[in-house]
Amino acid sequence: MADTIVSGMAGRYATALFELASEAGAIDSVKADLDRLSAMIAESADLARLVKSPVFSAEAQLKAIAAVLGQAGISGLAGNFVKLVAQNRRLFALPKMISDYAALVAAQRGETTAQVTVAAPLSDTHFAALRDALAQQTGKDVNLDVTVDPSILGGLIVKLGSRMVDASLKTKLNSIRHAMKEVR
Numbered sequence: 507m508a509d510t511i512v513s514g515m516a517g518r519y520a521t522a523l524f525e526l527a528s529e530a531g532a533i534d535s536v537k538a539d540l541d542r543l544s545a546m547i548a549e550s551a552d553l554a555r556l557v558k559s560p561v562f563s564a565e566a567q568l569k570a571i572a573a574v575l576g577q578a579g580i581s582g583l584a585g586n587f588v589k590l591v592a593q594n595r596r597l598f599a600l601p602k603m604i605s606d607y608a609a610l611v612a613a614q615r616g617e618t619t620a621q622v623t624v625a626a627p628l629s630d631t632h633f634a635a636l637r638d639a640l641a642q643q644t645g646k647d648v649n650l651d652v653t654v655d656p657s658i659l660g661g662l663i664v665k666l667g668s669r670m671v672d673a674s675l676k677t678k679l680n681s682i683r684h685a686m687k688e689v690r
Contacts, residue, residue: 520606541604543584621665
């Protein structure tokens with residue numbers, strides 16, 4: 507199962523962590539810790555630079571990340587995993603490892619995630635209706651990762667696995683413009 511969901515070096519690390527967490531019965535707590543760390547990386551430019559920059563030595567990265575983990579209260583399996591990643595000079599791939607781990611957890615729960623791009627924020631009613639329609643289509647619980655992009659003008663773009671439905675107004679206008687050019 508895991509091989510089809512994640513791949514590459516980050517996928518191998520995520521799979522190993524998932525298997526360890528599964529054996530320890532700590533899948534949810536590890537996911538919560540990794541989600542918290544991921545949010546911290548997204549919020550802090552300095553932490554993002556520490557994670558991505560090859561300039562820092564493995565020792566410096568390990569010392570800094572250990573301090574961050576201690577400050578955030580992230581320990582146990584997730585903390586040890588992040589320290590091991592830093593020790594192995596793979597900290598640059600940590601965000602991908604975290605997203606791969608989340609994908610493994612979602613697959614185990616029978617969930618899937620759809621990337622949805624909309625021109626304006628969705629109301630709660632539209633959000634629920636879209637989630638329900640996608641759940642009916644896939645037969646799985648669907649989490650929505652919604653991005654607002656006013657440049658699509660209207661409609662929405664849905665990416666679910668390898669399928670994509672582009673029902674944006676921008677795409678429809680471009681196809682009309684293209685068809686009008688062919689008529690001339």
